Amino acid sequence: MAVRQRAVAALPTLLRALRKEGISKQNQPLPSLRRAFSLYDQINLIDNVPEDQLRFQEFDDTGFKVNGVRYEGSLLCVGNLLMSWTPKKFSEITTESLSIFQTVRPIPEILILGCGRNIQPIDPQLRSFIRSTGMKLEAVDSRNAASTYNVLNEEGRIVAAALLPYGVTS
Template sequence: MVSGGVRQSAVASMLPYLAKTLRSESPKISNQTLPSLRYTDTGFTINRVNYEGSLLIVENKIMSWAPKRFSEITTESLSIFKVLRPVPEILILGCGRNIEPINPELRRFIRSTGMKLEAVDSRNAASTYNILNEEGRMVAVALLPYGVTS
């Protein structure tokens, strides 16, 4: 019994040191940059992993995104930004092959979240995301595949 108590005491005395070490050595997720985002006609490649279809990337978290065409991008398809905190400073919207005009309702919704909006073709969206992410900026990107034309 004495040896068990001594062992527990030793473990208990090491816990603060262990916690401090883990905190100082753990990478900060928000400061990690996502490896280069590249586009294809049907999806995207991130860190040599291919993703087919549309993507939403927020805080370096990659999610499949429902819209298949530009007309399917709605406030509902971007509703995650109603509850996401902290809010990214900018949303880059990759419209597919061509830049499309943004619906005023969608523009108002994005503005109401506190984000700025940059709508460009998906090739330039990927490039802009890479640059801003490399700078450590808090950025989100919603991407239709480059092969999508409307």
Template sequence: MDVTPLIPEGQQVIETYGDGGFRVSGTHWTGSVLIMPQRTLSWAPEAFAQITLESLSPLINAEDRVQVLLLGCGKGAQLPSKDFRTSLREHGIVLEAMDTGAAARTYNVLMAEERAVAAALIAVQ
């Protein structure tokens, strides 16, 4: 499924998702990914239960700060705990959890609007 919008040059864009991976700015990634405006990283969690603040440390500690984190929970949306959301908020990050497809599409829209957004996406088949 192609979800490519017009994105400012040099920014990461999610071109496709599914089949256990993603294509981001022309590069194929197998497994889950952490996408920030300037770079994409492999991300260890394969399921919602594996997501921790530590797994998000590359984003939390990034030089380029983001304000919104879109969490792609896999095939269905799940709600992270209040403590988890509060901890991210203490770092200046608002968390929006949804299924991975919705998170990928929303990331591209917000990136096209030049918002300070990142996405943590669990791969789906």
């Protein structure tokens, strides 16, 4: 009880001190944002990627640039593993060309299929095969597939990409 009485007695003194502090702070100028912007400008999140993490940096009609290295032709990425991939056109993408996903562990959450320049309809048998592995399928053009892979991989998600060069049209 005595503790409570002392706390109640000290309350007016505490309120006066807080009011004084509040009045003095109102007259102070706002802090400069110049320092915040200069520090922010020095941070480049796009190039600040761990060395062991794959990052698509460029693409063209015949291949991709990944982590500073130029690759010709189709690529298959699982997590941070990069492989050359045999299909040269969309019609060559089969369950056999994606059979690696029957053995890869852990199973990626999603397979991003880069169809080349244009999005193509996915064969129902291929779609069924991908679902049977436990993955979801996202079929987009190769430019967006590479970008989506970068974002999901940077988030630390287990993701796979099967990419045809952007120049492939069918």
